[in-house]
Amino acid sequence: MDKRAISIRDVAQAAGVSTATVSRALNAPGRVSEETRRAVLEAVKATGYSVNPAGRNLRQRRTGSVVALVPNIANPFFSAILAGISSVLRPAGLNLLIADTLAGENREGPVRDYLDRTRSDGVILFDGNVSPTALEPRAGVETPPLVMACEWLEGRPLPHVGIDNAAGARVVTEHLLNLGHRDVAHVMGPPENVLTQTRAEGYRTALAEAGLPCRDDWILPGDFSLASGARAAEMWLALPDRPRAVFCSNDEMACGFISALAAKGVSVPRDVSVAGFDDIELAQHVHPPLTTLHQPRRALGIDAAKLLLDLIAAPELYGATHRIEPVELVRRGSTAAPGDG
Template structure:
């Protein structure tokens, strides 16, 4: 079997010392850019792969980061993972994905992996810290953790987010512009900040249009399809059900559409629906879902960039949140109310 190439093989071929090769592969500024490039090309030519275990013993780094999510089965996280991984690989890191399924014990387990050195940093997308850590991040404020999308109220951890209030307001304003007046909201789990912010956007849009929110028009879900079905069932058992729904994520919106079909309602002729996330299935869903699009891959890249800055010792101000843009994608799940003439009655 052919012997695995070593750093000294690159050094001999490049005509430099082993130390220079090691520094070049670590992207050290002590080696000129030209020499670094030449050594990288030789490493690729020789199919050199670093001995990760030996490097980890020397540096006391795992060269791995954790991406921790609520539900690995949710396709929303796939594009985020792609963005994280692309940026991580360029810096020599691998990515481990943690799936909590909202289990506090599993959440604690992943934080312990970070604390015990099995990962060098974490991108957290659950909106929760381990039980007993305190709402203000407590003992975790010094750890290399970046919070992505899911806000943790009072936390001093750096974060990447979108304007949930503004995006939700735009979604409801679209329904109002079509002529809807009876608009209900299926929220995510309350009192989590992301759910509260999307609900606030709904309330702002309704208030600015001088529209009442009848009792029972705000129903709490948990971001899963089944909760969208259950919430829709409750809404359409009301004496005066809504003509439109703003749903806090696409997966619950799918559940709401399924329930409406079971009830004999047509979307959008009888009921219009707007979701949030723009999952790749939303274009192929019937009818194609009007929804808020988030830059998922960019969220992953930005969060990983921020984590790399922390890992390299750069000062990061946690008070300055990085806010990425959203867009309302209008498709076939929204239309004017049935029989609407365009005139106020």
């Protein structure tokens, strides 16, 4: 290339597509094939083309930013998802802003702040405990597109990207049952959370299909944190007849559970099998490494961002679109048949 400014036409020529296709690949990736999008991104890299975000945003009356609203930024579960979102937004010339729905006096404040075209071009919401009233249109405020990721709002037909949590919980519980365990406890997340509720549903379904009762004293409270996992371990230790297998509703609680047991001299999986849900980075580094359900977190972020860009480019597509990502059980050293380990 010569020293003149690289244009979208140069990218189109290098990729062997039209300028309109280049625009769609960068601004609405869900409307082109993955092969075409890769070809365009390679052409962008080869030519050195970069979007002039200030000029584009001025022409299109955009802010140049997408906001991810997460409940607890410190939660390591979100890291890979946010990286996936950023990988899609960056080539489109959009910045990713992150706000915590738990940081203020109520969850609704950040949602109302950013559901405003003057503050963001789109919102990806990870918090299913936000009041639906926070999403209601407001007089004089133009609302940007919104996509729910991982969690959802019951009764609201919003675009959503996630997994089948009930089916995933069944897979984990059935793994423990297939090992030969007939006494399986469950450590729950916050009781009002939709993930807690659907994962508990999957756990109960697996027990019922195996002809086993669901004992209330084997349902232990938690809140998705390491500390609540450790507290659940103390409760498990205090049970008169301890179940030999425990399914924790997320990996953080499972790691806290295992750590607290180790401090008391209880061996996993010799004395009790422990399984989690999510497959965060920490899961493979605890001792023993944690058996868990793998969520494709980066793929979740990529698909949520692609869906949002499609809605930004074509608001008329807005509706109850659901994209469900596949999951798989990752067997590691924290589970074993009774008497093994």
